[in-house]
Amino acid sequence: MGSAGSDELEVIHGWTGGDGEAAINALIEAFEENHGDIETNFEASGGEGNAQVNSVVQRRLTNSNPMSSFANWPGANLENYENGLMDIEADVWDAEGFKDTMQERAIDLCTYNDQMVAVPIGSHRMNNLFYNTAAFDEAGVDAEELGSVPDLIDALETIDEETEYTPFAHGMDAGFLGLQTFAQILTSQSGVDAYMDFIDGNGDRDAMLEALESLQEIRENYITDDASSIGYTEAAQYLISGDAACMHGGNWMYGMFREDDEFNYGEEWDWVPFPGTDGVYFYHVDAFIAVGDNPTPDDTIAWQQFVGSKEAQIAFNEPKGSVPLRTDIDSEELSEFLALNYEDLLESTDFPPTIAHGLAVSPRAKNDCEGVIANEFSGPYNAEAAVDGLLDAVSE
Known part of the structure; x- marks a missing residue:
């Protein structure tokens, strides 16, 4: 050194x-x-x-x-x-x-x-939903029509029923993975102001509880059996290999996808803003x-x-x-x-800062939020305790 x-x-x-x-x-x-x-x-x-x-x-x-x-x-x-x-x-x-x-x-x-x-x-944009085009085509799901989290969950259920694909690739081996998806869901369901109020220490408990319940529904029903032991790199491989239908992540996923010559943008994969966050650039x-x-x-x-x-x-x-x-x-x-x-x-009007990557809250608050997700919201799920923990973390 x-x-x-x-x-x-x-x-x-x-x-x-x-x-x-x-x-x-x-x-x-x-x-x-x-x-x-x-x-x-x-x-x-x-x-x-x-x-x-x-x-x-x-x-x-x-x-x-x-x-x-x-x-x-x-x-x-x-x-x-x-x-x-x-x-x-x-x-x-x-x-x-x-x-x-x-x-x-x-x-x-x-x-x-x-x-x-x-x-x-x-800069990475955080609010992306990447999807395997073959999986969505087989299920008859139009990604461009997904305008909300309930739309997304309905699509995941359709994919689960109509195809052999795992509906949602998701890593859970680190707390920040669930934290970043929670942030997208909260913003989708309750708006940018609800997310900004949360990171400012004035979160709406009911809105946060609703977001966690949606995340719980996805985690309990639509992810791979090994999700608790993998990160986003391994989760992305499920999409590339044709085993999973979609995943949430930052646009570093593009850097990963392009390494596979047989997994091409606009052909084997595509993307839309995370449902309900169109016009938002999660920063x-x-x-x-x-x-x-x-x-x-x-x-x-x-x-x-x-x-x-x-x-x-x-x-x-x-x-x-x-x-x-x-x-x-x-x-x-x-x-x-x-x-x-x-x-x-250059053109978006809303730029909420990512909570999972050091921009939105202090290092201590970020680490505490990740700990809450890891300890209270990785199965078994305790949404009430998770909300309390997240609010405490950003309020100290």
């Missing part, structure tokens, strides 16, 4: 396989082509939900052994690294004009304690965060400047399945699926 005073740019990230590995490798290659004079050390520290990256970074900072930069979520997640970050407003944001080219919400999320400490690299952001007491300040500035460039944003997001945060990208430089999502990023 690197150490303070090192001559090499050391960047830690959590993308160790699949779409993430392809994306970070493309970004590294592009950077090294532009900055061949900078010695680099890009270190992968895998684990779902950035858990391993958080652990490594916090340990390094505690031990006064900072890296140059690391990939993580901005927003409320930055509380994890309070007093350990580098203000790059003048040298990066102002010098490169990023305040004029980045989406305003991303600018706000990269600002912490009145300092700009990060540069966004891409997720990945960023690179600059570390204080930086061992390579000049090279770190060059890296952070590059991260925000058009070249970097296209190089990373195309294989990742995410979309650039710059507002001046030519959508023709993106694949069809990403171009559609990029247009939604």
Whole structure:
């Protein structure tokens, strides 16, 4: 591992396989082509939900052994690294004009304690329902007509009765998987304001209970038998292999799906906004965060400047399945699926921040919410206790 005073740019990230590995490798290659004079050390520290990256970074900072930069979520997640970050407003944001080219919400999320400490690299839209076209065709279900959670549950029942497909691929081995789907259901059934009230600590108990009951109905009746032991990567394989009909997830799924040459967008699979959330862009952001007491300040500035460039944003997001945060990208430089999502990023009116990926609530509240889902809502199900736990988690 690197150490303070090192001559090499050391960047830690959590993308160790699949779409993430392809994306970070493309970004590294592009950077090294532009900055061949900078010695680099890009270190992968895998684990779902950035858990391993958080652990490594916090340990390094505690031990006064900072890296140059690391990939993580901005927003409320930055509380994890309070007093350990580098203000790059003048040298990066102002010098490169990023305040004029980045989406305003991303600018706000990269600002912490009145300092700009990060540069966004891409955004995932969270409220997607991906589906196997053959399964929906066989069941006679038109995905475009699914306008609500009851519509979705009716469709899952039809698929269950009329086909051999598992209706809904869903991982449950980590609490954030159920938490993110709960957020979509709550927003669908009760509106964006109901979700925003919840993350602000003023949730409507009845609305939350209704959302959990819908999630329980899906989990009890329409998912695979091994759901409790798998994550979203394994769940996605059920869709790719033709064993499952649909799943909810962020648009990183596109990065996974495109790896299979026989599972093509618009042919074997397609997508719609999660039923009841049309016009909503459920907001997720990945960023690179600059570390204080930086061992390579000049090279770190060059890296952070590059991260925000058009070249970097296209190089990373195309294989990742995410979309650039710059507002001046030519959508023709993106694949069809990403171009559609990029247009939604620019044109949607509602951008609720994801609770499961560090943007919406403090790290402590996020972890507590995940614990509630894992402990009270992974079977057996206790919706009443789960509501109380979630409200307590965001209210402290």
